[in-house]
Amino acid sequence: MKKIAMSPSRRSVIAGAAAVPLVAILRWPAQAAEFELKYATGQDPTHPVNIRAQEALNRIREATSGRVDIKLFPANQLGSDTDLLAQVRNGSVDFFNLSSLILATFVPVSGITSLGFAFKNYDEVWAAMDGALGDHIRGEIAKTPIFAVSRIWDNGFRHVTSSTREIKTPGDLKGFKLRVPQAPPLTSLFKALEAAPSPINFNEVYTSLQTKVVEGQENPLAIIATTRLYEVQKTCSLTGHVWDGYWVLGNKRSFAKLPADLQALISREIDKSAADQRADIAKLSESLQTELKSKGITFIDVQQDDFRKALATTSFYSEWKQKYGETAWSLLEKVSGKLG
Template sequence: MTIEKMGSSVKCIIATSILFTALSTAASAHGAVNIKLAHNGNTNPDDPQNVGVSAFKEMVEERSNGSINVQIYPAGQLGDARTIVEGIQLGMIEMGDVENGPMGGFVPEAMLWDLPFIFRDIDHAHNVLDGEIGRSVQEKYTDVGIRHLAYNDGGFRYFTNDQRPIHSMEDLEGLKIRVMESEVMVDTVNAFGASAVPMSFGELYTALQQGVVDGQENPMNLIYSQRFYEVQDYLSLSGHFYYPRQYIAAEAWWQTLDEEHQDIISQAALEASSIQRSSLAEYEVEMRNVLESNGMKINEVEKDAFIEAAFEKIYPDYYEILGSGDATRGEELIKAVMAAE
């Protein structure tokens, strides 16, 4: 197909990619590196995500003696999570801090982290992500034009809704629950008895306000930062999904960097991840108190039936995908995660 026959959006992408390459080449020639780091979280500087990316910026700029400049684009300024990942693939964005929800569409093995109740607690999650299994998934990203640098935390996810507290699976029946654009998450919420509605995060508040959906599921810091307590009465501590984010970079751009700059960025990403994790652990305790003070009714959840449904109805459907076509390998991978300390 010739460029003349392409749509305007395709032409725009091609033109922007060519411009990015030219600018990157020119910058490299002068020894300067400019990084656009995008995420679709909020702009609150106290939010752990922003604490992390700000620490990354400070470390990179200081350690490079100013030869690397990091410009942070929060709050979806460069698009939602999927758009950011696509921009990184195309080389239009150098780096992103992106939640795992859309990642399975790029690296199927990343769906492993989306499985419900795959992690017992936060320490279990960190040990797996930072260990051999986590590294094996990271390596898959280079095949799709992405350099995976580090995992950071989004925390565990909880149900909220405006109808009733969720104590058991029966309480989810008949509720329309917004989920991220993740096949695993859609399948899981449906298996739990609700009707899953995949939707962009930016559309969610209005959808809750207008009753398009009855509820949603997110970590506490996002429930607070997005003011969902204004349109949701109940917060149920299900902890059904763990919510990793990741620092990722455009692989083609990465290969234009010299080894010293690569080392600075890699190390800063790991350290920023650690800073972000510690910040989130403290922040979540504070957020529970804040949400209660804003009128949300918070309850514990009876998890046994949820966990049983996950094992029986969700995991087997993903054995083959996670095993790259080998269902036995996929099942073994899940068992290895669950058996990890």
């Protein structure tokens, strides 16, 4: 039997079996899968990335008659996002979906997709990410021990929430203590707008807000809802300051151990779930506002152009153009138009 990932301990197997109905245990042949792999995420089990990922893993198991068994580990069960990035690099985790913003700490150019106020709408996002810019980023990821398994998934446009002041104009951000992920483009963006960004791992966000280490945070609505951040925040300003996506990353050495037909099947099924997940996020963008209002969040409409213009008066765009390079920048501006 070939095992790509470390098998769970006997204790965890027993505990897991006790929680699974007998019919589920008997569905597949008694022998263990030929290929056992781990797929980790940082999101709550109810988030569309986990629902659609699990569907893909079920289809893969079904299509291979149980020969391939990929276990899903949501909600940072195997470590923080930065821990998991290290694990997928060394092969102790086989697949990991990671925000392009955090991937930028390892593959810098991936952060260009979340450049401040670069994309105005989804038409621009998908033209870039399913086109030449996405191809360029995938090529850069593939120069490392990892690779992009499928098209990029949708994390949505990010918005600013607060437990103190209301963020209506760029000036309201001055001195605002804001949690951001371990992502240089976001830290740079909010510093340019004179806020006080604090990089904090996602699994510590709720506590940091609850204890007032920071006043606010910024995330897509689906994240705000599924992680109950509405319990510790009062307002949400619809800034749409960056779009963020999730790359499903695979360990190249681990993936290469699979026969070619299984590699193709896995990529195809994860790619299908990427399309399904994108549609989920699109539908949620409206319904989540209603849901979050019922949970006590007040939404604030802002003039996005005011923020974009304020950013353009700084050195933000010129500095990031230099860091990302002419090739990536020109591919972005073909979709976004002139920046800065």
